[in-house]
Amino acid sequence: MMEDDPVTVHQAMQDPNSEKWIEAMNEEYKSMQDNKVWELVPLPEGVKPIGCKWIFKTKRDSKGNVERYKARLVAKGYTQKEGIDFKETFSPVSSKDSFRTIMALVAHYDLELHQMDVKTAFLNGNIDETIYMVQPENFVSEEPKNMVCKLTKSIYGLKQASRQWYHKFHQVIISFGFEINVVEDCVYHKFSGSRYIFLVLYVDDILLATNNIDMLHETKRFLSKNFEMKDLGDASFVLGIQIHRDRSQSILGLSQRNYIDKVLKRFGMQDCKAGDTSVAKGDKFSLNQCPKGNLEIQEMQKIPYASAIGSLMYAQVCSVRI
Template identity: 40%
Template structure:
């Protein structure tokens, strides 16, 4: 940005009011660009105000866009409707729009790494403006763009605006119909995942609102799809995937890596801990935290903000899943000892900001299969004595899904705690196996699940043991049906090789470092 934008570059603060933005030429240009895009899209028409409809106000929202390194990329002004005044059943019906789960995204990335496919990225410009409305919606004219003599007129919307309650749903319907018309089939297991063709001609598209992640074996087919989308929508072709939902992606001949280094540094900076001393583990071994602490209270708003940021960091850092899960239990009334545990996690992040997931290409493709690990502690929460389930799934050596979650019931034995964790793992494993089969046109062969408790394995396979386990909720016996039907194969693994162990308890430095490497989390830069 040069010349006329220099003044704006000196201050990259995001205005909160139109009056402030209107004095800066760079923001004025951004507003003109947004309005031009809306008018080109034939989003509205100028009409007299109706008597039987409420008129929704509009406001400008300003955002400075930066890349992964924090460099300024663009000034973005978005015209947003004040949708909070809408009433369901009157102004709109449906609001929900599916987005791809992070497990699905990681599965596609692991599959691409294994097959040596390139990942491409496209972005739909002003995506919500393409959604077609079913109900009549009227809005006021945008601030700063009211022509003399038209002060009394309003705008009747033909297509959606950002901020309208039905905008995400309308856009999703439009995109779904478009992809189906181009020959794609929606996955029945992931409603934001689409596939076209088979074998070497297969093309996979993952949708997250207006971001399209595209991969497949044939680069010419990918290029053809990009041209088709550009003819239908205003698209930004971002080339090979490098930055997706705040995640830095590096594609190399030997594999693909995921990292959130810039995001991790931003968290440290927000907590004024960018110069802190690093820690070797995210949580001290055998540390027990309680809601009944008598320690002084801390700022709950700040605590929730930091923990919420850490939870998003877990998308590429399974080594943080357990510790972040523990501190998340004290959101309601955090104490100083809870905040100290959060600071320990931040100190660990300080020394591992460049760590992330590594997805390597397996040398022997026939050895690639979906492997699961299920583990549990026993009564680890000292407040309610509930246990923590740990579940991890790998495609070959690449971790694609993980879970560290406190169980909903109190287990009376280690066998029961492990059984509950295995039942949770079974549901996730069956879904992942079916999704993988759908993406690769292969019949699901069944998932291998490793458990380090022989009594749990016997309970999964042998109904005779049910006499000792009558009290276990019937929903947890789902795994027994999966075993009988061949969907899940439960095998024993020794505790030292149980990779889900890192998701159920705080480990010592040596054991933690070993497990972290074995699940595929390492320095990627």
């Protein structure tokens, strides 16, 4: 059984894995310092700094085994004021259709498929606004109490963070000769004679599909030179989707078994029996199927119908066999 992650620093300190969480917090804080994300300054008069909090997450592999403990410092972006702390927030992400299209090309042309992860991606984005943030819990400086963090880089949680990171990545990858796809802002391609490579960006996850191993290594070296990257090698688990390949038969399968197991557990159906079709096409529901009486109504209120349908549709649009 997977235990819940701590939601506060106090809970993390009381957790059986407290040493792991402390180590993760120190690593995140060091990354902030190395990237010069802020500078400590006295809080200007009349200015209210935004808050921040620690988010804790146990990262697991496709089989549910613990890979690492991750702590992330996040700004409380909901306290930002439009026009003062941010202007534009929109940032594109690659669509599931693009992901499946690339997977189809990989299977059909037997391409190399590798994955990279951008460490602390949002810290690479610059900000145009002047933003003050309170010091993070457990890392408050011994300086006077009115000292706050004046942000010099973007940080997770800011409303404009994703947008600023995308602009930074776009500028860098275009400088290396990649071109953006005309219909998908987060898919890039590069051709050199008969050699070609596709790059799919999904926030801080990067997929590389190519017919040339040298081109693959060139791109990896370039990315690692410009960003702090983690090379994950052959792609096998992306965005919670497990990738199965049989290159001898040009077959590529996508599975979300772990995701579906979590959905079933969330809605209390982990012990249900499998069926070919849960609801047949064309079935019609009637008012007779609505809850009757206070007891049935109370029971139905425990089931978030819209959330359940959304969870099922996410699996539906992601997992196909190619």
